[in-house]
Amino acid sequence: xxxISDMPVQFLRQAPAASxxxxxxxxxxxxxxxVNLCSSPLNIALTLICIVFIAWVVPPLLRFFLIDATWSxxxxxxxxxxxxxxxxxxxxxxxxxxxxxxxxxFYPIGQRWRVDLFFLALAFGIGWLLWLRAPRRDIGAVxxxxxxxxxxxxxxxxLPLIGLSYVPTNLWGGILVTIVVATIGMVFSLPLGILLAxxxxxxxxxxxWLSIMFIEFVRxxxxxxxxxxxxxxxxxxxxxxxxxxxxxxxxxxxxxxASAYMAEVVRGGLVAIPRGQYEAAQALGLTYWRMTALIILxxxxxxxxPNIVNVFIALFKDTTLVFIIGIFDFLRTVEVARGDQKWxxxxxxxxxxxxxxxxxxxxxxxxxxxxxxVEARLARRSAYKGR
Amino acid sequence: MDKRPDESETxxxxxxxxxxxxxxxxxxxxxxxxxxxxxxRGERIVICGPSGSGKSTLLRCINHLEDWQSGRIVVDGxxxxxxxxxxxxxxxxxxxVFQQFNLFPHLTVLENCTLxxxxxxxxxxxxxxxxxxxxxxxxxxxxQAQKYPARLSGGQQQRVAIARALCMNPxxxxxxxxxxxxxxxxxxxxxxxxxxxxxxxxxxLVVSHEMGFARQVADRMIFMADGQILEINEPKGFFDxxxxxxxxxxxxxxxx
Numbered sequence: 001x002x003x004i005s006d007m008p009v010q011f012l013r014q015a016p017a018a019s020x021x022x023x024x025x026x027x028x029x030x031x032x033x034x035v036n037l038c039s040s041p042l043n044i045a046l047t048l049i050c051i052v053f054i055a056w057v058v059p060p061l062l063r064f065f066l067i068d069a070t071w072s073x074x075x076x077x078x079x080x081x082x083x084x085x086x087x088x089x090x091x092x093x094x095x096x097x098x099x100x101x102x103x104x105x106f107y108p109i110g111q112r113w114r115v116d117l118f119f120l121a122l123a124f125g126i127g128w129l130l131w132l133r134a135p136r137r138d139i140g141a142v143x144x145x146x147x148x149x150x151x152x153x154x155x156x157x158x159l160p161l162i163g164l165s166y167v168p169t170n171l172w173g174g175i176l177v178t179i180v181v182a183t184i185g186m187v188f189s190l191p192l193g194i195l196l197a198x199x200x201x202x203x204x205x206x207x208x209w210l211s212i213m214f215i216e217f218v219r220x221x222x223x224x225x226x227x228x229x230x231x232x233x234x235x236x237x238x239x240x241x242x243x244x245x246x247x248x249x250x251x252x253x254x255x256x257x258a259s260a261y262m263a264e265v266v267r268g269g270l271v272a273i274p275r276g277q278y279e280a281a282q283a284l285g286l287t288y289w290r291m292t293a294l295i296i297l298x299x300x301x302x303x304x305x306p307n308i309v310n311v312f313i314a315l316f317k318d319t320t321l322v323f324i325i326g327i328f329d330f331l332r333t334v335e336v337a338r339g340d341q342k343w344x345x346x347x348x349x350x351x352x353x354x355x356x357x358x359x360x361x362x363x364x365x366x367x368x369x370x371x372x373x374v375e376a377r378l379a380r381r382s383a384y385k386g387r
Numbered sequence: 388m389d390k391r392p393d394e395s396e397t398x399x400x401x402x403x404x405x406x407x408x409x410x411x412x413x414x415x416x417x418x419x420x421x422x423x424x425x426x427x428r429g430e431r432i433v434i435c436g437p438s439g440s441g442k443s444t445l446l447r448c449i450n451h452l453e454d455w456q457s458g459r460i461v462v463d464g465x466x467x468x469x470x471x472x473x474x475x476x477x478x479x480x481x482x483x484v485f486q487q488f489n490l491f492p493h494l495t496v497l498e499n500c501t502l503x504x505x506x507x508x509x510x511x512x513x514x515x516x517x518x519x520x521x522x523x524x525x526x527x528x529x530x531q532a533q534k535y536p537a538r539l540s541g542g543q544q545q546r547v548a549i550a551r552a553l554c555m556n557p558x559x560x561x562x563x564x565x566x567x568x569x570x571x572x573x574x575x576x577x578x579x580x581x582x583x584x585x586x587x588x589x590x591x592l593v594v595s596h597e598m599g600f601a602r603q604v605a606d607r608m609i610f611m612a613d614g615q616i617l618e619i620n621e622p623k624g625f626f627d628x629x630x631x632x633x634x635x636x637x638x639x640x641x642x643x
Binding site: 274276277279280281282283284285286287290294295298299302 | 450452471475478479481482483485487489490491492493502503506507548551552555
């Protein structure tokens with residue numbers, strides 16, 4: 001570009017600056033190593049410490065859980081020290097033998113296909129709902145929230161009318177109970193928590209006070225107390241024939257507890273929504289519930305997604321506390337199994353707990369990963385800047 | 388103006404907005420003092436005044452985003468009171484454009500525009516999208532329809548906000564400092580859109596300090612200070628011969 005006139009000027013660009021690729025030193029394996037592991041003396045020291053730590057911890061773990069482990073056997077003989085096996089590792093044979101108890105509890109052996117079918121139906125529903133590009137997710141939601149609960153109740157509880165014998169809940173146990181309690185807790189705690197959070201911000205004093213009382217009371221006592229109250233005190237107020245089943249009482253307790261926490265998490269998201277969003281929605285003539293459902297909650301839940309998953313993960317692990325009121329959840333079945341004299345060995349308990357830890361870790365990590373993917377997807381879809 | 392096929396056609400009053408002896412307090416602070424104003428249908432009014440004079444508050448009372456303590460406001464023949472039904476009825480008839488745009492960031496431009504027609508007017512989605520595209524074309528950004536608001540410039544966002552309000556086929560449009568949050572080079576595109584809209588004879592109440600725009604489109608100018616209306620006049624008289632001391636001072640300051 002040439003100057004338009006001959007008037008004096010301090011600086012005038014003659015040609016545009018070209019855009020160049022970035023320097024190559026940050027690319028490739030060595031570039032990555034240099035930038036991420038060895039960028040400063042402190043960073044180099046930390047890298048070395050981590051390498052030493054891994055070398056110290058991982059090989060013994062591998063040896064115990066894989067190399068020296070016992071994979072088959074019918075009793076404790078396989079897992080105690082012997083000339084053939086001087087240094088026995090994890091006793092996976094024990095897990096194998098007890099595995100059906102871990103999954104079904106005391107559920108009648110001939111009826112266990114019903115539990116399997118329930119797991120399948122649940123996995124199908126969760127997959128449909130959580131796979132974001134699945135077809136007809138609206139039908140998926142109806143299936144999950146309407147069809148599945150009825151189906152599960154009939155399948156697991158039984159309906160003699162159609163030939164499914166009645167199985168009382170005190171026979172349910174293991175992973176079945178853990179999954180039922182966790183799923184019901186999650187499915188109820190989110191909507192209840194949202195309602196409580198909205199209630200706490202309501203302009204109607206009675207609604208606000210009731211919400212605050214519920215949230216603060218339930219949050220202020222330990223889950224064990226809530227379970228005890230649901231289990232012991234409820235029958236005092238409700239005549240015995242009308243009193244709900246023990247498992248149902250535990251479900252109510254867990255759902256109540258989780259919803260109180262969820263309420264505070266959701267409220268945090270509601271607070272983050274700028275006032276202009278409410279005003280714009282109102283100015284368009286949206287009523288309170290439409291504004292909440294279409295404008296406020298989608299944004300608030302997006303902001304709180306990591307915290308919601310946090311509550312879910314905590315809830316999943318809290319389900320282990322139902323053993324307090326005599327319900328055999330997964331961890332409780334492991335507890336029972338490890339007391340079995342037939343399998344008494346120095347490594348039985350360790351193996352049992354390691355197995356339980358793996359189960360909980362896999363479930364919780366899956367939730368965490370899924371949430372991260374959804375977050376990343378939402379972040380890609382709309383860069384959240386300004387209003 | 389477009390044909391408006393909704394029920395508001397039938398109850399169209401000659402007076403678009405009637406404000407009678409309205410008083411409002413924020414706590415101890417008397418923000419609106421004895422406001423009386425009658426806006427005729429199709430009239431375009433520009434309200435100006437120093438900040439804190441209550442002009443935005445007054446505008447926000449007209450669709451009940453703000454409450455007031457005494458006096459009456461009648462919009463399109465509908466008396467605004469505490470009845471939520473009345474309030475919603477008024478809001479359906481009154482479009483509003485905000486200083487900060489207030490687009491819904493989780494919805495695309497098109498969804499921003501179709502939301503209210505679908506959920507408030509119960510229009511089928513397809514019709515709502517056709518309508519929205521018509522108004523997006525009118526504000527000259529149909530090509531941005533599938534984008535999220537955060538990807539648009541301030542001027543584009545404000546034009547979407549105007550289109551969003553127009554999609555409800557309002558009889559009255561309120562503009563609350565629509566260009567104050569914009570970078571200077573984007574003010575013109577928004578003002579051009581508003582000038583074009585003004586040629587439609589839609590009733591417009593605009594809080595703005597864009598005096599060029601005011602001269603061009605206003606039927607009446609209103610000057611407010613300290614929660615009172617100090618002067619009302621047609622633009623020529625208002626700018627050339629301001630009568631009130633404060634008006635003169637204010638105009639001197641902003642017209643330099």
